[in-house]
Amino acid sequence: MTSPSSGEAVAKPSSSGLGRLLDQRVLLSIAVLAVLPWLLPSQALAVNVLIYGVVVMGYNLLFGYTGLLSFGQAAFFGAGAYFTGIAIGRYGVPWFAAVPIAVLLSTGLAAAIGIVSTRTRGIYFSMVTLALAQLVYYVALQASSFTGGENGLRGFTVDRISLLGFPVNFLDPVNKYYVLMAFAALAMWFQSRILNSPFGAVIEAIRENEQRARACGYDVERSKLIVFMLSGAISSLGGCMLALHLSIVPLDILHYQTSGMIVMMVLLGGARSFFGPFVGAAAFLILEDVISVWTPHWQLFVGAIFVLFVLFLPKGIWGTLLDTLGVGKARP
Amino acid sequence: MSGELLRAEGIGKHFGGFVALEGITVSFAAGQLTSIIGPNGAGKSTFFNILSGALTPTSGKLHFRGRELNGLPQHRFVHQGISRSYQITNIFPDLSVHENVRVAAQALTVSYDIWRNRARLTELNARADAALEAVGLLGRRAELAKFLAHGQQRALEIAIALVSEPELLLLDEPTAGMGPEETKDMVALLERLAEKRTVLLVEHKMKMVLGLSERVVVLHHGRLLADGAPDEIRSNPEVRRVYLGQSEGYG
Numbered sequence: 001m002t003s004p005s006s007g008e009a010v011a012k013p014s015s016s017g018l019g020r021l022l023d024q025r026v027l028l029s030i031a032v033l034a035v036l037p038w039l040l041p042s043q044a045l046a047v048n049v050l051i052y053g054v055v056v057m058g059y060n061l062l063f064g065y066t067g068l069l070s071f072g073q074a075a076f077f078g079a080g081a082y083f084t085g086i087a088i089g090r091y092g093v094p095w096f097a098a099v100p101i102a103v104l105l106s107t108g109l110a111a112a113i114g115i116v117s118t119r120t121r122g123i124y125f126s127m128v129t130l131a132l133a134q135l136v137y138y139v140a141l142q143a144s145s146f147t148g149g150e151n152g153l154r155g156f157t158v159d160r161i162s163l164l165g166f167p168v169n170f171l172d173p174v175n176k177y178y179v180l181m182a183f184a185a186l187a188m189w190f191q192s193r194i195l196n197s198p199f200g201a202v203i204e205a206i207r208e209n210e211q212r213a214r215a216c217g218y219d220v221e222r223s224k225l226i227v228f229m230l231s232g233a234i235s236s237l238g239g240c241m242l243a244l245h246l247s248i249v250p251l252d253i254l255h256y257q258t259s260g261m262i263v264m265m266v267l268l269g270g271a272r273s274f275f276g277p278f279v280g281a282a283a284f285l286i287l288e289d290v291i292s293v294w295t296p297h298w299q300l301f302v303g304a305i306f307v308l309f310v311l312f313l314p315k316g317i318w319g320t321l322l323d324t325l326g327v328g329k330a331r332p
Numbered sequence: 333m334s335g336e337l338l339r340a341e342g343i344g345k346h347f348g349g350f351v352a353l354e355g356i357t358v359s360f361a362a363g364q365l366t367s368i369i370g371p372n373g374a375g376k377s378t379f380f381n382i383l384s385g386a387l388t389p390t391s392g393k394l395h396f397r398g399r400e401l402n403g404l405p406q407h408r409f410v411h412q413g414i415s416r417s418y419q420i421t422n423i424f425p426d427l428s429v430h431e432n433v434r435v436a437a438q439a440l441t442v443s444y445d446i447w448r449n450r451a452r453l454t455e456l457n458a459r460a461d462a463a464l465e466a467v468g469l470l471g472r473r474a475e476l477a478k479f480l481a482h483g484q485q486r487a488l489e490i491a492i493a494l495v496s497e498p499e500l501l502l503l504d505e506p507t508a509g510m511g512p513e514e515t516k517d518m519v520a521l522l523e524r525l526a527e528k529r530t531v532l533l534v535e536h537k538m539k540m541v542l543g544l545s546e547r548v549v550v551l552h553h554g555r556l557l558a559d560g561a562p563d564e565i566r567s568n569p570e571v572r573r574v575y576l577g578q579s580e581g582y583g
């Protein structure tokens with residue numbers, strides 16, 4: 001393919017060796033995540049990269065690919081975590097059933113928030129998503145008999161799970177990592193399918209030129225609602241993973257600061273790139289880890305670094321790297 | 333060529349107190365190339381926006397192939413067989429030239445499919461390439477649309493409108509901002525298009541319109557001033573007064 005390479009997210013056969021390798025973006029991403037615990041300083045960090053990577057990847061579908069700047073993605077991250085915890089702790093649902101139930105319920109929440117928010121545009125969309133997500137936060141705060149209120153949700157520890165009949169100690173960090181990685185792999189495969197699908201082309205068209213997309217015959221509002229729900233579903237899976245990982249759900253997960261962090265992560269890693277969200281999550285969490293050792297005001301430094309990124313590396317770490325390698329933004 | 337394709341009945345459009353269009357009744361036969369002309373502010377663009385569903389008329393009715401279009405949302409107009417281009421270049425800048433047209437081609441069939449791989453929908457890819465070939469852009473298919481020259485972007489715009497195989501193609505000043513060379517290419521393209529389908533053209537360049545069209549409709553102050561063959565329009569004293577004589581620039 002000649003440079004500049006095509007702007008599509010669809011993974012087309014590429015003539016250069018590197019490009020052809022990167023066409024297998026799901027497998028490559030899984031391979032990188034598989035060795036992540038040995039690349040990062042701690043297992044705990046690796047698990048967090050995995051979880052936030054999935055959340056941010058779901059958000060990237062909405063922000064990076066469709067161009068909708070939501071400030072409320074924490075609602076779905078939190079919903080996934082709370083629904084998982086409540087299903088297991090309160091209703092005794094087995095963990096493997098709790099996850100799909102939580103994702104479905106969170107997708108329903110995304111539908112409700114999406115119906116209202118996708119009718120608005122630009123800054124109004126951002127504000128409506130922010131406000132509705134905060135509404136979810138206050139519901140979780142008030143409904144303390146269900147959610148534990150400000151103490152967070154507790155009492156649903158998953159310590160021992162059975163995989164195909166084999167008992168697995170879920171408290172062992174390595175076991176836990178690979179079980180959660182299976183969820184991440186599923187999410188990546190799903191996201192990749194969406195991006196390669198005809199609908200994946202529609203959302204990019206809407207991002208590029210909403211008026212033209214409408215004139216081409218697309219129901220823009222309906223498409224935005226669908227992508228809002230898909231994005232919420234994927235991000236909520238990250239929430240399910242967090243609940244299984246921590247065995248508690250902190251209330252903070254629903255706060256708008258979490259939404260802000262998700263936006264920062266996607267910009268650090270590179271919006272509109274497949275693997276960028278994982279890079280962004282890793283970069284943010286490593287920065288937090290390293291700088292908070294030196295100073296309690298780590299957010300000041302992370303904020304400054306973020307501003308530098310927005311000014312000088314608008315495509316983020318991964319997007320810039322891919323551009324430098326000449327494989328374009330359409331790659332993993 | 334036979335049969336009435338589109339009929340506008342008493343179309344009016346008011347913006348608050350401002351009357352942009354009033355009582356426009358006109359019908360367009362299948363297979364003809366008709367131009368809509370008129371001085372600036374005559375209501376051409378408003379009329380075009382109504383015909384393509386972007387604006388809802390304040391009064392009057394639109395019939396397309398015998399079906400009433402009133403109340404239909406804009407995105408359904410393409411599904412009925414009406415497709416348009418824009419006066420100001422209106423493309424998907426950060427998508428490849430091919431993808432610009434391919435995404436328009438899929439609108440009628442697989443819009444909400446999140447499962448199949450679109451690279452394997454070969455029929456759509458072939459249709460997109462055929463539309464690009466029709467406007468002479470097949471050689472640039474892999475480039476990003478934003479890197480095309482102005483004239484080529486105008487042609488891409490037409491390919492996007494063309495790929496849905498519309499029965500009625502609405503073109504809003506396809507030669508806007510073009511130099512003489514590019515205009516010549518565009519006129520040749522329009523002549524080729526008009527051989528096979530019904531085209532409705534809004535244009536400013538008078539000579540070009542009179543040479544190209546089978547029929548010319550003149551709007552003035554939101555009303556229908558004249559309607560006829562180019563020769564009749566050329567000799568119509570009313571038209572000469574409000575339009576032809578007023579500025580050499582339109583010549």
